[in-house]
Amino acid sequence: MYFIYRNRYVVSLLLGLSLMLSSCKVTLVSAYDAVSEQMVTDMQQITSTFFVKVESDPSSSDVAYKNCKKMYEDLKVKAATLRIRNMEIDKNKFMSTMAVQLESNIKDLEALHKIKQNGLLSLDDVTLLKSAFENQYGAIFKFLMASKARDK
Protein backbone atom coordinates (compact mmCIF):
# COMPACT_ATOMS: atom_id res chain seq x y z
CA MET A 1 0.00 0.00 0.00
CA TYR A 2 2.79 2.39 1.02
CA PHE A 3 4.62 1.56 -2.24
CA ILE A 4 1.58 2.59 -4.36
CA TYR A 5 1.20 5.85 -2.51
CA ARG A 6 4.90 6.60 -2.81
CA ASN A 7 4.85 5.92 -6.56
CA ARG A 8 1.79 8.14 -7.05
CA TYR A 9 3.62 10.85 -5.18
CA VAL A 10 6.71 10.53 -7.38
CA VAL A 11 4.64 10.49 -10.59
CA SER A 12 2.67 13.57 -9.49
CA LEU A 13 5.89 15.34 -8.60
CA LEU A 14 7.44 14.51 -11.97
CA LEU A 15 4.33 15.61 -13.83
CA GLY A 16 4.20 18.85 -11.87
CA LEU A 17 7.88 19.51 -12.45
CA SER A 18 7.54 18.72 -16.14
CA LEU A 19 4.58 21.08 -16.47
CA MET A 20 6.40 23.83 -14.61
CA LEU A 21 9.62 23.56 -16.58
CA SER A 22 7.99 23.14 -19.98
CA SER A 23 6.45 26.60 -19.54
CA CYS A 24 9.73 27.98 -18.20
CA LYS A 25 10.38 31.00 -20.37
CA VAL A 26 12.17 34.07 -19.14
CA THR A 27 10.23 37.29 -19.69
CA LEU A 28 12.05 40.51 -18.88
CA VAL A 29 10.13 42.79 -21.22
CA SER A 30 6.38 42.87 -21.93
CA ALA A 31 4.96 41.59 -25.22
CA TYR A 32 4.85 43.80 -28.32
CA ASP A 33 1.85 46.12 -28.28
CA ALA A 34 0.42 46.97 -31.71
CA VAL A 35 -1.92 49.62 -30.26
CA SER A 36 1.04 51.54 -28.84
CA GLU A 37 2.85 51.37 -32.16
CA GLN A 38 -0.19 52.79 -33.96
CA MET A 39 -0.50 55.60 -31.42
CA VAL A 40 3.17 56.53 -31.72
CA THR A 41 2.88 56.41 -35.54
CA ASP A 42 -0.11 58.79 -35.41
CA MET A 43 1.76 61.20 -33.13
CA GLN A 44 4.87 61.08 -35.29
CA GLN A 45 2.81 61.89 -38.41
CA ILE A 46 1.13 64.89 -36.73
CA THR A 47 4.47 66.23 -35.47
CA SER A 48 6.28 65.69 -38.79
CA THR A 49 3.44 67.31 -40.76
CA PHE A 50 3.66 70.35 -38.51
CA PHE A 51 7.44 70.66 -38.95
CA VAL A 52 7.15 70.33 -42.73
CA LYS A 53 4.51 73.10 -42.76
CA VAL A 54 6.77 75.43 -40.76
CA GLU A 55 9.72 74.66 -43.02
CA SER A 56 7.65 75.36 -46.14
CA ASP A 57 6.34 78.71 -44.92
CA PRO A 58 7.59 79.78 -41.48
CA SER A 59 5.65 83.05 -41.49
CA SER A 60 2.29 81.54 -42.44
CA SER A 61 -0.53 82.22 -39.99
CA ASP A 62 -1.44 78.52 -40.31
CA VAL A 63 1.58 77.66 -38.17
CA ALA A 64 1.11 80.46 -35.62
CA TYR A 65 0.49 79.18 -32.10
CA LYS A 66 -3.11 80.44 -31.95
CA ASN A 67 -3.95 78.27 -34.98
CA CYS A 68 -2.19 75.17 -33.66
CA LYS A 69 -4.03 74.75 -30.37
CA LYS A 70 -6.19 71.95 -31.78
CA MET A 71 -3.05 70.07 -32.90
CA TYR A 72 -1.52 70.39 -29.42
CA GLU A 73 -4.73 69.21 -27.76
CA ASP A 74 -4.78 66.19 -30.06
CA LEU A 75 -1.10 65.41 -29.39
CA LYS A 76 -1.49 65.81 -25.63
CA VAL A 77 -4.52 63.49 -25.53
CA LYS A 78 -2.65 60.88 -27.55
CA ALA A 79 0.47 61.23 -25.36
CA ALA A 80 -1.56 60.84 -22.16
CA THR A 81 -3.40 57.82 -23.56
CA LEU A 82 -0.09 56.22 -24.56
CA ARG A 83 1.36 56.83 -21.10
CA ILE A 84 -1.71 55.55 -19.21
CA ARG A 85 -1.98 52.43 -21.39
CA ASN A 86 1.70 51.55 -21.05
CA MET A 87 1.81 52.18 -17.29
CA GLU A 88 -0.82 49.46 -16.89
CA ILE A 89 1.10 46.78 -18.79
CA ASP A 90 3.28 44.43 -16.73
CA LYS A 91 7.07 44.41 -17.22
CA ASN A 92 6.79 47.50 -19.36
CA LYS A 93 9.08 50.03 -17.69
CA PHE A 94 11.02 50.80 -20.88
CA MET A 95 7.96 51.68 -22.97
CA SER A 96 6.21 53.51 -20.13
CA THR A 97 9.36 55.57 -19.46
CA MET A 98 9.56 56.53 -23.14
CA ALA A 99 5.85 57.43 -23.14
CA VAL A 100 6.42 59.77 -20.15
CA GLN A 101 9.42 61.36 -21.91
CA LEU A 102 7.43 61.83 -25.12
CA GLU A 103 4.52 63.43 -23.28
CA SER A 104 6.94 65.78 -21.56
CA ASN A 105 8.45 66.83 -24.90
CA ILE A 106 5.04 67.44 -26.47
CA LYS A 107 4.22 69.77 -23.57
CA ASP A 108 7.56 71.55 -23.96
CA LEU A 109 7.06 71.89 -27.71
CA GLU A 110 3.79 73.70 -27.01
CA ALA A 111 5.40 75.80 -24.25
CA LEU A 112 8.13 76.94 -26.65
CA HIS A 113 5.66 77.74 -29.41
CA LYS A 114 3.45 79.65 -26.96
CA ILE A 115 6.21 81.97 -25.69
CA LYS A 116 7.46 82.92 -29.17
CA GLN A 117 7.01 86.67 -29.57
CA ASN A 118 4.93 86.47 -32.75
CA GLY A 119 3.63 82.98 -32.07
CA LEU A 120 5.86 81.59 -34.81
CA LEU A 121 8.70 79.10 -34.51
CA SER A 122 11.83 79.99 -36.48
CA LEU A 123 13.59 77.67 -38.91
CA ASP A 124 16.40 77.29 -36.34
CA ASP A 125 13.82 76.20 -33.75
CA VAL A 126 12.44 73.65 -36.17
CA THR A 127 15.89 72.28 -37.02
CA LEU A 128 16.45 71.53 -33.34
CA LEU A 129 12.94 70.28 -32.67
CA LYS A 130 12.80 68.07 -35.73
CA SER A 131 16.07 66.40 -34.79
CA ALA A 132 14.95 65.81 -31.18
CA PHE A 133 11.53 64.43 -32.10
CA GLU A 134 12.81 62.28 -34.96
CA ASN A 135 15.39 60.72 -32.63
CA GLN A 136 12.81 60.23 -29.92
CA TYR A 137 10.19 58.63 -32.19
CA GLY A 138 12.97 56.63 -33.84
CA ALA A 139 14.09 55.26 -30.48
CA ILE A 140 10.55 54.19 -29.59
CA PHE A 141 10.10 52.50 -32.99
CA LYS A 142 13.45 50.72 -32.61
CA PHE A 143 12.36 49.32 -29.26
CA LEU A 144 8.91 48.31 -30.56
CA MET A 145 10.47 46.59 -33.59
CA ALA A 146 12.82 44.65 -31.30
CA SER A 147 9.92 43.43 -29.15
CA LYS A 148 7.90 42.60 -32.27
CA ALA A 149 10.80 40.54 -33.68
CA ARG A 150 11.22 38.77 -30.32
CA ASP A 151 7.52 37.79 -30.21
CA LYS A 152 7.48 36.26 -33.72
Place this chain on the structure above:
Amino acid sequence: MAIKVSDITGPMLDAAKPIFANFWNDVKPYAEKEAKGFAQNLIMIEKLKLEGKITPEEAAIHIRIQKNSYFSVLTAIAGISAITAENALNAAIGVVRDTVNKAIGWPLL
Protein backbone atom coordinates in the same frame (compact mmCIF):
# COMPACT_ATOMS: atom_id res chain seq x y z
CA MET B 1 34.94 79.40 -24.92
CA ALA B 2 33.05 77.45 -27.58
CA ILE B 3 32.11 73.86 -26.82
CA LYS B 4 33.26 71.11 -29.18
CA VAL B 5 31.22 68.00 -30.06
CA SER B 6 33.97 65.75 -28.66
CA ASP B 7 33.91 67.64 -25.32
CA ILE B 8 30.37 66.36 -24.86
CA THR B 9 30.29 62.99 -26.62
CA GLY B 10 33.47 61.57 -25.02
CA PRO B 11 32.29 61.76 -21.38
CA MET B 12 28.74 60.76 -22.41
CA LEU B 13 29.89 57.58 -24.09
CA ASP B 14 32.37 56.80 -21.29
CA ALA B 15 29.48 57.00 -18.81
CA ALA B 16 27.17 54.83 -20.93
CA LYS B 17 29.70 52.09 -21.73
CA PRO B 18 29.78 50.33 -18.31
CA ILE B 19 25.98 50.49 -18.02
CA PHE B 20 25.47 48.54 -21.23
CA ALA B 21 28.46 46.28 -20.41
CA ASN B 22 28.02 43.07 -22.44
CA PHE B 23 25.83 44.71 -25.05
CA TRP B 24 28.10 47.68 -25.65
CA ASN B 25 29.46 46.44 -28.97
CA ASP B 26 25.92 45.92 -30.29
CA VAL B 27 24.61 49.31 -29.23
CA LYS B 28 27.81 51.35 -29.71
CA PRO B 29 27.12 52.61 -33.29
CA TYR B 30 23.61 53.78 -32.39
CA ALA B 31 24.73 55.30 -29.07
CA GLU B 32 27.62 57.13 -30.78
CA LYS B 33 25.42 58.52 -33.56
CA GLU B 34 22.79 59.75 -31.12
CA ALA B 35 25.35 61.22 -28.69
CA LYS B 36 26.92 63.15 -31.57
CA GLY B 37 23.52 64.50 -32.68
CA PHE B 38 22.71 65.49 -29.10
CA ALA B 39 26.05 67.32 -28.73
CA GLN B 40 25.63 69.14 -32.06
CA ASN B 41 22.18 70.33 -31.03
CA LEU B 42 23.44 71.60 -27.66
CA ILE B 43 26.16 73.54 -29.49
CA MET B 44 23.56 75.00 -31.84
CA ILE B 45 21.41 76.10 -28.86
CA GLU B 46 24.44 77.76 -27.28
CA LYS B 47 25.20 79.56 -30.57
CA LEU B 48 21.62 80.78 -31.05
CA LYS B 49 21.58 82.06 -27.46
CA LEU B 50 24.90 83.87 -27.88
CA GLU B 51 23.67 85.45 -31.12
CA GLY B 52 20.50 86.60 -29.37
CA LYS B 53 18.30 84.57 -31.70
CA ILE B 54 16.63 82.77 -28.79
CA THR B 55 15.92 83.95 -25.25
CA PRO B 56 17.38 82.17 -22.18
CA GLU B 57 13.89 80.79 -21.48
CA GLU B 58 13.63 79.39 -25.01
CA ALA B 59 17.14 77.94 -24.72
CA ALA B 60 16.17 76.19 -21.47
CA ILE B 61 13.14 74.58 -23.15
CA HIS B 62 15.24 73.51 -26.13
CA ILE B 63 17.81 71.90 -23.81
CA ARG B 64 15.06 70.08 -21.91
CA ILE B 65 13.62 68.72 -25.16
CA GLN B 66 17.05 67.54 -26.37
CA LYS B 67 17.79 65.88 -23.01
CA ASN B 68 14.45 64.12 -22.96
CA SER B 69 14.94 62.90 -26.51
CA TYR B 70 18.41 61.56 -25.67
CA PHE B 71 17.02 59.85 -22.54
CA SER B 72 14.48 58.10 -24.77
CA VAL B 73 17.34 56.87 -26.94
CA LEU B 74 19.15 55.50 -23.86
CA THR B 75 15.89 53.94 -22.60
CA ALA B 76 15.36 52.24 -25.96
CA ILE B 77 18.94 50.93 -25.92
CA ALA B 78 18.41 49.56 -22.39
CA GLY B 79 15.14 47.95 -23.50
CA ILE B 80 16.69 46.37 -26.59
CA SER B 81 19.55 45.07 -24.40
CA ALA B 82 16.98 43.51 -22.03
CA ILE B 83 15.25 41.83 -25.00
CA THR B 84 18.63 40.53 -26.20
CA ALA B 85 19.34 39.15 -22.70
CA GLU B 86 15.90 37.57 -22.61
CA ASN B 87 16.47 35.92 -26.00
CA ALA B 88 19.86 34.60 -24.81
CA LEU B 89 18.40 33.18 -21.59
CA ASN B 90 15.54 31.49 -23.42
CA ALA B 91 17.95 30.07 -26.01
CA ALA B 92 20.07 28.66 -23.14
CA ILE B 93 16.99 27.13 -21.51
CA GLY B 94 16.05 25.67 -24.90
CA VAL B 95 19.45 23.98 -25.20
CA VAL B 96 19.21 22.56 -21.66
CA ARG B 97 15.67 21.35 -22.41
CA ASP B 98 16.85 19.47 -25.52
CA THR B 99 19.82 17.94 -23.70
CA VAL B 100 17.78 16.82 -20.67
CA ASN B 101 14.92 15.42 -22.76
CA LYS B 102 17.40 13.48 -24.93
CA ALA B 103 19.22 12.08 -21.87
CA ILE B 104 15.99 11.03 -20.16
CA GLY B 105 14.49 9.61 -23.32
CA TRP B 106 11.14 11.33 -22.96
CA PRO B 107 10.10 14.99 -22.89
CA LEU B 108 10.56 15.98 -19.24
CA LEU B 109 11.15 19.67 -20.01
